[in-house]
Every structure is written in structure tokens, then in C-alpha cells.
Amino acid sequence: MLAVLLASFAVAAEPADWEKAESPYLKNTTQVTKDFARAGEGYFSPDGKTIIFQAEEKDTGNPFYQIFTMSLESGRPYRVSTGVGKTTCSFFRPDGKKVIFASSHLDPDAKKQYEEEYRLRKEEKETGKRRPYKWDFDPYMTIFEANPDGTDLKPLTHAEGYNAEGSYSPDGKQIVFTSNRDAADSLEIYIMDADGGNVRKLTDAPHCYNGGPFFSPDGKRVIFRSDRKKPGFLQIHVINLDGTGDKALTDEPTWNCWAPYWYKDGMHIIYCAADHGTGMRPNYDLYWMNIDTAKKVRITYAPGADVLPVFSPDYKKLMWTSTRDGTQPSQLYIADFTPPEE
16 A cells, blocks of 8 residues: 555655665665556565566556566566456465455446546646545445455455455464544554454554554564654554554654654564655655664665565565666665674
């Protein structure tokens, strides 16, 4: 989710030697998606050979994201979603035999939204003015399970409202996700069994957004983003699986800090952030953080936004969504990753 943030921010000034600044942490950076109008929010398969991601196809009449898998060796994408409506937030089950993603294709009026989106894009092009960023919490968004080729598609969530942003626990037995099923203005984090049963609410922060959750490597905690401190400004939180210990890891009121992802030691995370208090349109970059000390290290310096970072299963590679190197709109990049020294 939220890869569309990339379309909302101008390129900020960066040092001319930005590649040198990134080199201690990122090497062999490669753009891995192409031939899409835009692409982003990718995740690795358990064997690290395939990725699953969202992308807008060209010339299909649908301006919204669909879900694709792609072999990193062949580079050939394969659409696994239906091609109708909107999709977001895909993820591989740890055994690699199933995937999940959210889709609005059950909305009887899904196709009616295409025309309005194209109209707004035409207006932007003609006026040169971008729309303010707004994530649409589509009330028909449902989490689906499927085989990696898209077959055997079935819904896992059945409650009305927005149900999305799902990911598996390390043992594949549970899914953590975001929903407003209990109140339209309260997006909370829930956990359910992998078959969709035994749903329970994890967070308790009404009238706020809590989302983008991921289980820790040991399966005992969940990391997520929330705007409970200041509406519209995300901070990173962590919570125990029993609902205790909910605490903010960032406390930067003028910043948006989001898309946290665990490193293998369970002590560090990587996330994206930008300062909105500078008076200029911010440029998102990736940051590395020790969650015990709150010490952070900036990882990316490229012109263009860098967001939604995730690690490969062996934690040797980093994949993220970016508009660097003039790629506009966004595409997916992969690089060899070296953690900062402490």
C-alpha cells in the first residue's frame, strides 16, 4: 500500500555524490520492473527467486494496480489477480505454496471507477497540478488467497469495509492485516488464522489509522505504522502479539515514517521517511533503525523517492520502490545490502 505517495512529491535537492553516499550499504543496484505504467510494493518468495508486486498495466483500460509475480531470472511478469478493480498488498506464504493479496474486484461497480480516475489524470496533465495525496480505503477491499499462478482464488475476509495490508506469520499459521470492520473511521490491526478464521483485534487506537503490519522474525511482535500522534503523519509502532507493549519507535511530529520491515535479528528495522516541516516538498528516503536505542542511519540519497523496503529471505538483498534515476512513475529496485555498523 501507499506506493502512490511517490506521485505526490517533487524531487528534492541531493548531493551530487549520492551514489557514493549509498555505497556503504547498497551495491549493484538494479531496476527489476519495466514495461509497466508504474510498479511497486514488492516481496520475495521464500526461495528468493521470485517476487510478487503490484503494478499498473499499460493500455488495458484499468488505471489501478493489479498483482503480478515475476521470476528474477527471466524477468517475465505474470498477472495473478483478476484484472478487475483495485489491488494492493500481496505476500507469499512461508512455504511458497500460496499467496495473499487484497482486491476490490467483487465490487459490482468496480469498472465504473476507471473513467473518473482517467478524467482526473487528464485534468492533472492539462493543468500541471497534481492532486493532493489521498489513499482510498475502498470498502470492497477484501483479502484473497490464491495459488502463486492465481488459480484457486478465494476470499479470506468476509466483513464489510476495508480489509487489506496483510502478511503471514513466520510459521504461516496466521495473517496480520488492517481493517475498519468495526468502525469506518477506525483502521485497526487484526490477526486471523491463515484460513481466515479466529479473527481478533490487536490494536486499540480508535479514530486513527494503524496499518502496514508485519510479524517479527520470532513471531512474537508486530511492527506497523500509525497516525495516532498527529492525523496524517505516520509514526512507527511495535506491539506484542497479546496486545501489550504498544509503543512508538519514532516520535517526529513533522515527519511521515512508514513501511517498517524487520531485519533478521529482530532488533533492527528498515523504513522510509521524510520531513514535511521544511517548507519544501519532501523527498522520501530509507532509514535503518535500532529499535532499542532509536538510533537511525540514512541508507538512500538518490534524487527521487525511495519507499517500501523489504529484505530477501537471506537478508542479503534489499528491494524497494523508487523513482530514482528519472524513473517516473515508480518501479522496483533490488540491491545487495550491507547493514550499517554500530
